Amino acid sequence: EDQVTQSPEALRLQEGESSSLNCSYTVSGLRGLFWYRQDPGKGPEFLFTLYSAGEEKEKERLKATLTKKESFLHITAPKPEDSATYLCAVQVLMNTGFQKLVFGTGTRLLVSP
Amino acid sequence: GAVVSQHPSRVICKSGTSVKIECRSLDFQATTMFWYRQFPKQSLMLMATSNEGSKATYEQGVEKDKFLINHASLTLSTLTVTSAHPEDSSFYICSARESDRGTNTEAFFGQGTRLTVV
Numbered sequence: 001e002d003q004v005t006q007s008p009e010a011l012r013l014q015e016g017e018s019s020s021l022n023c024s025y026t027v028s029g030l031r032g033l034f035w036y037r038q039d040p041g042k043g044p045e046f047l048f049t050l051y052s053a054g055e056e057k058e059k060e061r062l063k064a065t066l067t068k069k070e071s072f073l074h075i076t077a078p079k080p081e082d083s084a085t086y087l088c089a090v091q092v093l094m095n096t097g098f099q100k101l102v103f104g105t106g107t108r109l110l111v112s113p
Numbered sequence: 114g115a116v117v118s119q120h121p122s123r124v125i126c127k128s129g130t131s132v133k134i135e136c137r138s139l140d141f142q143a144t145t146m147f148w149y150r151q152f153p154k155q156s157l158m159l160m161a162t163s164n165e166g167s168k169a170t171y172e173q174g175v176e177k178d179k180f181l182i183n184h185a186s187l188t189l190s191t192l193t194v195t196s197a198h199p200e201d202s203s204f205y206i207c208s209a210r211e212s213d214r215g216t217n218t219e220a221f222f223g224q225g226t227r228l229t230v231v
Contacts, residue, residue, distance in 0.1 A: 034219065034220075036222075041204075041225065041227065042224055042225060043117075043119070043206045043208075043222035043223050043224045043225045044157070044206070044208075044222045045222070046219050046220075046221060046222075049219050087156065087157070089157075094162070094170070096162070096170050098145055098162060098164070098170075100147065100159055100162060101147070101157075101159070101208075101220060102159075103156040103157045103158075104156060105155060105156040106156055108154075
């Protein structure tokens with residue numbers, strides 16, 4: 001069974017205090033790993049897609065990396081506006097031939113000024 | 114990024130009535146749309162996959178007669194919660210995948226619909 005586990009469940013940081021979020025996965029055939037940001041009461045906002053081990057992508061204070069078993073979302077010098085829930089999802093192939101996303105439970109990040 | 118519009122953002126209905134939620138891709142054609150359900154502080158759980166012009170594929174445990182999905186065009190999918198009950202109260206989110214960039218494309222999400230059944 002395809003599984004995605006995110007840690008920690010919640011993380012409190014001071015503004016400027018860098019840290020990393022973890023996403024571990026076990027899937028039968030990875031067809032991409034996605035990171036999303038979700039604010040309360042909103043739909044997920046796309047951040048990154050990674051397809052192969054060793055791949056890295058950056059956007060402002062965020063950097064995502066991928067290995068064969070896990071992905072990290074590094075947050076450098078976070079600001080209060082980075083506070084949100086960060087969701088990781090793996091894309092897998094369904095029996096129908098279409099692909100779907102399997103989500104982790106997310107990491108709730110709170111950055112204090 | 115591409116825009117997916119979901120409507121309404123909030124709805125309150127009486128127990129036993131039906132509610133329809135719309136999901137539109139505004140600036141791209143979406144062959145495939147997905148419907149998710151999210152409980153407080155939990156992750157998104159896929160309910161069904163909707164393909165334009167064909168029947169939706171439901172995940173195990175999701176009642177297809179209760180959650181009716183219609184994907185009538187490449188830009189519109191609807192989810193109807195029939196005979197809603199308080200336990201159906203949840204946050205429903207749709208997403209759409211662009212159909213003209215092959216299989217490795219990101220899925221864009223709507224803003225979500227908060228359904229409260231009283």
